[in-house]
Amino acid sequence: MLYKFIILAIMFTVLSCSKQKDPSDGTNDDIVLKDIKDVTYGYNTDSGGKMTPLLLDIYFPNNATTNNKYPLFVMIHGGGYLGGDKKGAEDVCQIMADSGFIAASINYRLGWDKGTKGCMGDTASLMRAVYRGLQDGNAALRFLMSKAKNFAIDENWVFIGGASAGSNLAFNTTYLTQEIIQKTNPNLILTLGNVNNAGNNATNSFTIKGVCNMWGGITDSTFINEINAVPTISFHGMKDAVVPYDKGTYLNCPNYPPLYGTMTVHRQLLRFNTPSVVHLSIEGNHGPDEFSTSFLMSNTACFFKKIIQGKSINSMILTGLNSSCK
Numbered sequence: 284m285l286y287k288f289i290i291l292a293i294m295f296t297v298l299s300c301s302k303q304k305d306p307s308d309g310t311n312d313d314i315v316l317k318d319i320k321d322v323t324y325g326y327n328t329d330s331g332g333k334m335t336p337l338l339l340d341i342y343f344p345n346n347a348t349t350n351n352k353y354p355l356f357v358m359i360h361g362g363g364y365l366g367g368d369k370k371g372a373e374d375v376c377q378i379m380a381d382s383g384f385i386a387a388s389i390n391y392r393l394g395w396d397k398g399t400k401g402c403m404g405d406t407a408s409l410m411r412a413v414y415r416g417l418q419d420g421n422a423a424l425r426f427l428m429s430k431a432k433n434f435a436i437d438e439n440w441v442f443i444g445g446a447s448a449g450s451n452l453a454f455n456t457t458y459l460t461q462e463i464i465q466k467t468n469p470n471l472i473l474t475l476g477n478v479n480n481a482g483n484n485a486t487n488s489f490t491i492k493g494v495c496n497m498w499g500g501i502t503d504s505t506f507i508n509e510i511n512a513v514p515t516i517s518f519h520g521m522k523d524a525v526v527p528y529d530k531g532t533y534l535n536c537p538n539y540p541p542l543y544g545t546m547t548v549h550r551q552l553l554r555f556n557t558p559s560v561v562h563l564s565i566e567g568n569h570g571p572d573e574f575s576t577s578f579l580m581s582n583t584a585c586f587f588k589k590i591i592q593g594k595s596i597n598s599m600i601l602t603g604l605n606s607s608c609k
Contacts, residue, residue: 313350316343316435318380324426325482327419330394330412337419337482339389339426340369342380347435354440354591355427356384359420359456361447361499361570363525364395364412372446374576382584385436387427391419391452402536409533410540413455413502414464414471414478416448420456422482429485442493442587446570447526450499454548457491457513458506467503493590495583498569500526500544504551512557514596516586516607518574519545520567528563549600558596560586560607573604582607 318341325337344353356379360367369388376386395412396405424441431438445453461478464471475481496517501507519528524535529546532539545561552559562582564571585608589596601607 313348316347316349318342324389325419325422327392327415327422327482329392330415335392337390337392337422338369339387339423340373340376341434342373342376342386342388343435344380344383344385347385349433349435351435352437353383353385353435354442354587355436356386356442356444356495356587357420357424357427357453358386358388359391359416359443359445359449359452360388361445361449361497362393363397364409364416364448365393365397367393367449375444375580378577378580379584382580382588384442384584384587385434387423389419389423391416391423401534402538404536404539406539410468411471411475413451414468414475416452417455417459418475418478418481420452421478422485424456424489425479425485425487426483428487428489431487438489439492440591441489441491442495443491444495444497444583445499446497447499450496451501451526451542453494453496454499454501454506457494458501458511463506493587495579495586496545496548497579498523498526498528498545498571500542501548502540502542504530504543504547507548507551507555509555512552512555514558514586514590515548515552516560516562516583517545517549518562518564518571518579520564520569520571520573522566523569525569549598553598558590559598560596561600562605562607563600563602565602578604578606 320340321338323336329335358372360371369390372388376388379386392415395408398404443453494515498519527544530543549559564573
């Protein structure tokens with residue numbers, strides 16, 4: 284009898300300790316946070332009509348605990364709305380976590396009819412893919428805000444970034460509202476549903492305080508205005524043939540919708556006295572080899588920290604490996 288009592292006591296102790304280490308259980312204990320992979324932030328129908336889970340990975344600063352709060356950085360991978368995965372941003376997120384940010388890398392629904400050869404894609408299908416990505420980016424942020432206490436997120440400091448298509452989604456998530464979609468392309472709402480309640484039931488709001496743009500662009504630069512302009516750090520190759528570093532179209536296809544790259548965004552931000560730092564690779568193509576992950580994210584973390592600290596940021600254009608972190 285005594286033996287059974289001891290075994291039960293040990294089991295109870297183990298279970299209690301295990302529960303205390305779970306940040307989602309809502310306890311007030313000071314829990315040390317460890318990286319979490321494949322967190323489900325919602326469900327939605329993919330491009331093939333199949334209901335699919337929406338997943339993200341979370342990276343925490345070293346020795347982060349639930350009794351503190353940390354700024355959030357959400358990273359969105361590239362891949363032309365056809366490929367890519369959140370795992371590809373692991374190095375990016377690790378550097379940001381080492382810099383004191385909680386970093387989340389998200390998956391979003393992929394797929395559109397690109398055609399069998401260049402410039403033969405179905406642009407209506409592409410726009411649906413972009414919109415699904417916008418819905419998912421919004422759902423991920425609502426979810427993270429709903430778990431802010433559990434994951435020690437400081438809701439006052441939310442940042443977003445992406446590479447290529449992921450950067451397009453970062454811009455869209457920052458600037459495209461339900462109202463704008465209703466005015467510009469209401470058929471997307473009729474076909475795919477709303478932006479602000481798709482994927483999950485979270486209703487938490489968020490305000491993005493800074494953007495990291497890596498060789499991406501925005502579908503309409505006029506979405507950026509005096510009221511909503513957000514400080515941005517950008518990286519782009521001047522010989523990019525996928526996303527124009529100034530203005531053009533995706534893949535230089537004349538029949539594709541306009542796409543406004545880094546320099547157009549930069550000029551628009553300057554119009555509204557909003558900090559914009561641009562790093563250009565003169566000989567760089569799409570995703571310039573010149574810019575290492577360390578260079579990209581060390582400058583990004585520095586830029587975001589200046590925003591948090593309320594420091595003055597001088598807008599500038601730099602070429603090569605000149606650091607903007609001064």
